[in-house]
């Protein structure tokens with residue numbers, strides 16, 4: 578794809594690209610917006626370096642792509658900005674958000690389309706984020722397995738991923754949503770099909786017996802974790818990652834304890850996952 582207003586350098590042939598020539602603190606013109614959007618559709622996750630954004634500028638960038646999502650059960654760190662999810666680890670942390678492969682908040686009936694993470698403090702080394710291409714995961718399955726998956730749904734539950742948040746918040750609107758989604762999801766923009774089950778949130782496949790569901794999900798998770806479907810992003814302070822939750826999963830490496838890592842995530846609302854035969 579030819580870009581006029583940005584430069585796009587792929588990290589791998591399969592997933593991930595760095596974008597140059599954009600200042601995310603400034604409102605994006607129509608052409609830049611369209612090209613950033615196209616680069617996201619092409620690469621599933623895009624990265625920007627050396628950005629300086631206020632909370633409002635971060636939210637404004639997110640709003641170009643859709644209404645902003647409020648996490649159902651994370652603590653609200655900024656009363657006036659409930660859309661800001663704080664991503665933080667320090668010498669007290671026993672775990673971090675996103676340590677398991679997942680697609681953000683897939684337990685929502687309408688899970689977020691994308692997430693925009695802006696880290697302002699990073700550990701001296703470690704703390705990378707891994708991303709995986711769920712289209713490739715689906716496309717590389719054998720035909721009989723693809724045919725079997727096409728009729729199945731899966732239950733996703735927030736309490737699997739966020740059980741530890743019960744005590745971590747005093748929110749009175751806290752919710753632990755659950756939802757049933759197709760195992761194979763058609764992307765609403767690209768029309769491509771991808772696997773939509775993840776270790777973080779998926780509980781089981783209700784059409785199958787428990788042992789069948791466990792075995793099939795474990796096979797799919799391992800397949801999704803194939804290194805060839807992945808890229809790995811090395812953060813610097815003031816880097817931004819913007820991923821498409823409809824066709825990418827991610828995994829936050831917690832290998833830097835007791836060092837500090839801090840940032841804000843803005844999450845863009847999405848729509849109800851559906852499956853449409855190719």
Ligand code: SIN
Nearest residue numbers: 664674675705706829
């Ligand atoms: C997340 O949004 O799942 C966290 C990702 C990260 O901290 O790298």
